[in-house]
Every structure is written in C-alpha cells, then in structure tokens.
Amino acid sequence: MSExxxxxxxxxxxxxxxxxxxxxxxxxxxxxxPYGKTVGIVGESGCGKSVTAMSIMRLLPQxxxxxxxxxxxxxxxxxxxxxDKRMQQVRGGEIGVIFQEPMSALNPxxxxxxxxxxxxxxxxxxxxxxxxxxxxxxxxxLRIPAPxxxxxxYPHHLSGGMRQRVVIALALACRPDxxxxxxxxxxxDVTVQAQILDLxxxxxxxxxxxLVLITHDLGVIAETCDEVVVMYAGRVVESAPVDELFENPLxxxxxxxxxxxxxxxxxxxxxxxxxxGTVAGLGDHSHGCRFCQRMGRDGPVTRERPKFKEVEPGHxxxxxxxxxxx
Amino acid sequence: xxxxxxxxxxxxAENLRVHFPVKSGVFLRQTGAVxxxxxISLELGVGETLGLVGESGCGKSTLGKALVRLLEPTSGRIxxxxxxxxxxxxxxxxxxxxxxxxxxxxPGESLxxxxxxxxxxxxxxxxxxxxxRAERKKWVDDLLTTVGLSQAAAERYSFEFSxxxxxxxxIARALALKPKWLVCDEPVSALDVSVQSQILNLLVDLxxxxxxxxxxxxxDLSVVKHVSDRVAVMYLxxxxxxxxxxxIYRNPKxxxxxxxxxxxxxxDPKAKREKVLLEGDVPSPIDPPEGSAFGHRIDxxxxxxxIGMDLSLREIEPGHxxxxxxxxxxxxxxxxxx
Numbered sequence: 001m002s003e004x005x006x007x008x009x010x011x012x013x014x015x016x017x018x019x020x021x022x023x024x025x026x027x028x029x030x031x032x033x034p035y036g037k038t039v040g041i042v043g044e045s046g047c048g049k050s051v052t053a054m055s056i057m058r059l060l061p062q063x064x065x066x067x068x069x070x071x072x073x074x075x076x077x078x079x080x081x082x083x084d085k086r087m088q089q090v091r092g093g094e095i096g097v098i099f100q101e102p103m104s105a106l107n108p109x110x111x112x113x114x115x116x117x118x119x120x121x122x123x124x125x126x127x128x129x130x131x132x133x134x135x136x137x138x139x140x141x142l143r144i145p146a147p148x149x150x151x152x153x154y155p156h157h158l159s160g161g162m163r164q165r166v167v168i169a170l171a172l173a174c175r176p177d178x179x180x181x182x183x184x185x186x187x188x189d190v191t192v193q194a195q196i197l198d199l200x201x202x203x204x205x206x207x208x209x210x211l212v213l214i215t216h217d218l219g220v221i222a223e224t225c226d227e228v229v230v231m232y233a234g235r236v237v238e239s240a241p242v243d244e245l246f247e248n249p250l251x252x253x254x255x256x257x258x259x260x261x262x263x264x265x266x267x268x269x270x271x272x273x274x275x276x277g278t279v280a281g282l283g284d285h286s287h288g289c290r291f292c293q294r295m296g297r298d299g300p301v302t303r304e305r306p307k308f309k310e311v312e313p314g315h316x317x318x319x320x321x322x323x324x325x326x
Numbered sequence: 327x328x329x330x331x332x333x334x335x336x337x338x339a340e341n342l343r344v345h346f347p348v349k350s351g352v353f354l355r356q357t358g359a360v361x362x363x364x365x366i367s368l369e370l371g372v373g374e375t376l377g378l379v380g381e382s383g384c385g386k387s388t389l390g391k392a393l394v395r396l397l398e399p400t401s402g403r404i405x406x407x408x409x410x411x412x413x414x415x416x417x418x419x420x421x422x423x424x425x426x427x428x429x430x431x432x433p434g435e436s437l438x439x440x441x442x443x444x445x446x447x448x449x450x451x452x453x454x455x456x457x458x459r460a461e462r463k464k465w466v467d468d469l470l471t472t473v474g475l476s477q478a479a480a481e482r483y484s485f486e487f488s489x490x491x492x493x494x495x496x497i498a499r500a501l502a503l504k505p506k507w508l509v510c511d512e513p514v515s516a517l518d519v520s521v522q523s524q525i526l527n528l529l530v531d532l533x534x535x536x537x538x539x540x541x542x543x544x545x546d547l548s549v550v551k552h553v554s555d556r557v558a559v560m561y562l563x564x565x566x567x568x569x570x571x572x573x574i575y576r577n578p579k580x581x582x583x584x585x586x587x588x589x590x591x592x593x594d595p596k597a598k599r600e601k602v603l604l605e606g607d608v609p610s611p612i613d614p615p616e617g618s619a620f621g622h623r624i625d626x627x628x629x630x631x632x633i634g635m636d637l638s639l640r641e642i643e644p645g646h647x648x649x650x651x652x653x654x655x656x657x658x659x660x661x662x663x664x
Contacts, residue, residue: 044518044519044520044521045489045518160382189381189382189545190381190545190546190547190586190589190590190591191381191585191586191589191604192381193589193591194588194589194591194601194603194604195603195604195605197591198601198603216518216519217591218519218593219590219591219592219593220591221593222591222592222593222594222595222597223591223592223595242595243595243596246593246594246595246596256520257519257520258593260519260520260522260523261519261522261523261548261593262523262526262548262549262551262552263548263592263593264547264548264551264575264587264590264592266548266552268551268552268553268554268555268571268572269530269552269553270552271527271530272523272526272527272552273523274520274523274524274527275520278488278490278491278521
C-alpha cells in the first residue's frame with residue numbers, strides 16, 4: 001500500500017452470470033486515484049467503464065454480477081471484503097455517485113427536499129428540521145436559484161440541468177472523499193454541461209475531493225481531468241497524466257480515438273479517420289490483444305495476453321507488438 | 327430575404343411558424359401556444375448542407391419535421407422546387423415525399439424490430455408501388471452495399487445490429503426513393519466516437535455521389551462544422567445567426583453563438599480557454615419574453631429597449647446574417663446594423 005492514493009484498483013475482475021456462461025466485463029483493470037485529483041475513464045460503450053465504477057461501490061446487479069478477482073483499496077481499506085453494513089456507510093457517506101440520467105436517479109414521487117434531506121438523516125443522523133436546513137443549504141451551494149422553494153418541487157418540475165444539480169447535491173451532501181461521476185453531463189446541452197463541469201470543479205477544489213469521471217467525450221476529459229485511463233473491451237490499454245496522453249499517446253486505440261473526433265479545426269467534409277469494425281461481444285473477446293482482434297490481425301500476438309507495464313513514470317501501457325508504439 | 331445559394335434554391339421557408347396549442351380547464355379550451363418555431367426563413371441549395379444548432383427545446387427538430395411536412399405549419403410558406411407545400415393534403419403530398427426524407431436520431435427506436443432489414447428497406451418501394459419483387463430485391467441489395475452493409479444483413483433483424491449499423495439501415499431506408507434532400511435529426515449523437523466518424527464519412531460520401539442536400543440538426547458543434555456549408559443558430563424558435571460555417575466559427579457575432587461555441591469542450595488539455603458560462607436554461611416557449619429572448623436570459627441592461635423592436639435577421643457582412651438585437655451584439659456591430 002503506497003501513500004498518496006485515495007483509491008487503488010488492482011487487477012479487478014468483474015463477471016456476469018448469463019445464459020451463455022460467465023462473461024467477463026472487466027478483465028484485470030488497475031488504476032489509482034490520488035488525493036484531490038480527477039481521474040477520467042474514457043472508452044466506447046460496452047468497454048466496462050460503468051461496471052468498473054459499480055464494482056468499486058459494490059452496486060453490481062444481483063445476483064448476476066460478481067467480482068471474481070483483484071483488490072480495491074479505499075483510504076487503505078479493503079472494500080471487497082468490507083461488510084455490507086460498512087459499505088452502506090461508505091456509499092453516500094465517503095463515496096458519492098452521480099449517475100448519467102438524473103431523472104432515474106431521483107424518485108419521481110417524493111419532493112426534492114425530502115430526497116436530499118434523507119441523506120443527512122441517514123448518514124449524519126440529523127433530526128428532521130436540521131436535515132431540511134442542511135439540504136436547503138446544499139441546494140444553495142449548487143447555485144440552484146430559490147433553494148427553499150425548490151425543496152418543495154418534484155423532480156419533473158425541474159429542467160435537466162437543475163435535476164443534475166440535485167443529483168450532485170445528493171452525492172456531495174456528506175462531503176465525501178471521492179465522487180464517482182458516470183457520464184454526468186452526457187444527457188445535457190453543451191451550455192449546461194459547461195455550467196455543471198465548472199461547478200463540479202469548483203466544489204471539488206473547495207472540498208478537496210477526488211473525482212472519478214467516466215465519459216466517452218475526450219473534450220470533457222481534456223478540460224477537467226488530471227489523469228486519464230483509456231479502456232477498451234474490459235481492459236485498460238493505456239493510462240497517463242492528461243497532457244502526456246494527448247501529446248504522446250502510445251497505444252493504437254488511444255491514437256485512433258483521438259484522431260476520429262472532428263474538431264473545430266478539421267477541414268470541413270474531409271474524410272475522418274475511422275476505426276474499422278466494431279467491438280467484439282463480451283463472449284467473443286480474445287485472450288490476446290483485443291484491439292488486434294478488432295483490426296482483424298491474427299497470429300501469435302493475438303493469443304498471448306499483452307502485459308500492462310509502466311513505460312514512463314506515470315504512463316502505463318498494454319504492450320502489444322502491433323498496437324503499442326515504443 | 328437571403329442571398330440565394332444557387333440561382334434557384336431547392337427549398338425555401340418563409341416566415342414559418344409552428345405553434346402547438348396548450349389546452350387546459352374542464353373544456354380543454356386553448357389557453358396558450360408553444361411557439362416551437364416562431365417566424366423562420368431559410369433556403370437550402372442543391373447539394374448544400376445547412377447545419378442547425380441550438381440547445382434542446384429550441385425548436386430544431388420541430389423545424390425539421392415541419393420542412394418535410396411531418397407537421398403542418400401554423401403559418402408561413404414552404405416552397406419546394408417552386409411549389410408551395412405548406413398546406414397541401416397528405417394525399418397530394420405522398421408522391422412528393424420521394425424527394426424528401428428524414429434520418430432519425432435513435433435508429434433503435436425508429437426501426438420496427440419485427441421486420442427484417444430487407445422488409446424495412448423495401449417498405450418505401452412497396453408504399454410507392456415501385457418495381458416487382460425481383461427488382462426490389464436488387465434495389466435493397468444495392469442500397470445495403472451503398473451504405474456499407476453486407477447483403478447478408480438483409481435477412482436479419484435490426485436489433486441484431488450495433489448502433490452504427492442500425493443507423494446505416496436507417497440511412498438506406500431514407501435513401502431508397504432517391505430523395506433530393508434529407509433532414510438528418512441528430513444522426514450521430516447516440517453513437518460512439520469511432521462509429522460517429524464512420525457515419526459522418528458515409529453521409530459526406532453519399533452527398534457527393536447523389537448530389538443530396540441536408541438539413542443537419544445536431545447539438546455537437548464540431549460535428550456540425552465538419553459537415554455543413556452554412557450554419558444556422560437557433561434560439562427559442564428563432565434563427566439568431568446564419569452564415570457560412572467557417573465564418574460563424576471564426577467570427578461569431580451573436581452573444582448566444584459565442585456562448586455556445588465557448589461551451590464546447592476541446593480535446594486539447596493545453597487549450598485552457600476563457601469560457602462564457604451561461605446562467606439558467608432556455609426560457610419556456612409557451613411564454614417567451616416580449617423582447618430579446620437571449621437578452622432576457624443574460625439579464626442585459628438594454629433588454630427593455632428591445633420590447634417591440636424588430637429583431638429580425640439582417641446582413642451584417644455579405645452572407646452573414648444576424649439578429650438585429652442590441653443586447654446580443656458588440657456595440658460596433660450594432661452600429662453597423664442600426
């Protein structure tokens with residue numbers, strides 16, 4: 001156990017029991033979250049980003065989801081072997097979660113106030129009045145206008161951006177040490193996204209929290225993260241500090257991702273570089289390099305599992321003869 | 327009102343309005359209207375892509391649907407190849423529908439899961455009574471090749487495909503009748519970046535091959551810039567700025583356009599820019615502010631002046647149109663227009 005990391009995920013394996021047998025959604029994922037920093041996890045849908053997050057919280061769908069290997073240490077504590085009672089304290093108390101779809105994260109039949117106050121009542125054992133006041137203050141902190149009035153609203157009264165602020169209020173209520181935000185702005189307009197990311201950044205530095213930000217948007221990563229973890233087909237293919245990753249990407253998948261997004265500077269109507277094919281289904285993953293599998297490369301490289309190594313200080317890479325450029 | 331892109335624009339909208347009635351009370355009397363599209367004029371040239379951007383709820387999709395007459399406009403005119411189609415009946419409209427089609431955002435929801443890909447793509451031919459069985463089979467196979475799917479895909483069902491492949495099926499369906507122009511309503515926003523670039527390339531290729539025109543609706547400004555010749559920025563049912571896409575991104579004039587552009591996250595950690603953060607959300611189109619809608623949102627000191635003022639688009643530079651709104655323009659730009 002090294003000092004200086006709030007969260008350490010080490011060779012995490014998460015599988016799902018299905019009709020087709022045990023399918024491995026997360027295959028030996030390792031990364032570390034330093035105190036007070038933001039770590040972005042980026043990848044295409046189905047690459048295991050969200051499953052990784054849910055594994056940390058031990059919120060996998062039951063009974064199908066199973067953590068079959070690896071370790072998760074949070075403030076030195078082994079989360080995989082903590083009791084369910086302890087996990088209830090951790091969730092919402094020490095680790096807050098922000099989900100993508102604020103409408104499904106909020107209960108439609110309860111007032112906003114009751115839902116935010118509930119966090120204080122459960123985790124801080126506050127009385128009704130005290131919890132209500134704390135909740136109002138929380139909404140105010142998230143720059144929700146007229147917080148006392150909003151407390152009496154139902155989720156459907158609020159706009160998407162306001163709802164997402166309420167969800168963030170829920171996550172931040174107990175001033176957790178870690179926030180896991182799973183695509184927090186994907187459902188929002190760019191203008192509202194900018195507001196929310198700005199707010200999240202400010203609150204983070206005010207409270208000294210660490211943030212794990214899961215997104216598919218490399219722009220969001222570049223603007224908010226200190227470190228980036230790139231996932232492909234259940235594995236981490238590369239991780240590095242943000243400047244390093246954008247300037248000196250070493251894995252073919254990272255490079256392809258970075259090239260395939262149109263920016264405001266690309267020549268209009270020019271041919272965008274694409275990644276051929278699609279991600280293989282969970283059951284069809286090769287044991288070897290999975291990006292080689294996507295590119296249709298066969299041979300010895302695809303049979304042996306590539307090693308995940310630190311190639312430069314802080315820059316980790318899955319070493320494959322075809323995909324990594326060393 | 328606009329300088330035509332080509333001598334005869336393929337499609338012209340004049341002062342188009344689409345209002346949805348709001349009914350309330352026991353007798354469901356109309357008590358108001360959602361002014362989703364509120365006085366829009368635009369032109370679409372042959373082979374041109376007009377990008378349409380704006381926040382959700384600004385009326386982008388409603389405008390797109392009205393232009394292909396999936397909705398009947400409340401007032402104003404839509405002229406397609408010299409013919410006013412704004413109020414003609416569905417019966418008269420049906421044969422004309424070959425010429426304009428729509429690509430939807432969520433290909434998973436817009437394709438019937440109980441139909442095979444072949445019957446999905448064949449459906450437009452059947453509706454329009456075109457070809458015999460053998461001809462239709464050949465057309466479907468050709469279309470699949472055009473959009474980059476294997477012919478074996480025809481006998482499968484849409485849910486067996488990934489999002490990007492489903493969008494290709496949606497595009498094949500839209501192309502079946504050889505339309506002249508297409509509304510693409512957020513065609514790539516549900517897709518992953520690597521697949522998104524495949525579909526964008528396909529749309530650009532198809533445009534060159536068939537000389538198609540697109541009205542390209544999206545909220546991702548980088549995507550819009552990539553495919554569009556001109557871009558229109560919409561805010562609360564109105565176009566507030568319209569120009570060639572290079573111009574609008576290099577030299578935006580309207581405060582809303584500037585705010586939208588600065589909100590786009592840039593995939594370059596070194597480019598730390600000053601952001602113009604907007605407060606609040608788009609106001610309700612049921613009860614829009616009387617004056618400048620954006621001036622109201624940013625609480626501009628000159629808002630009161632704009633009540634009752636003509637805020638319509640004016641040409642500030644050749645080909646660059648912007649709403650004549652003192653709240654949203656730099657003082658020197660406002661002087662040029664006033």
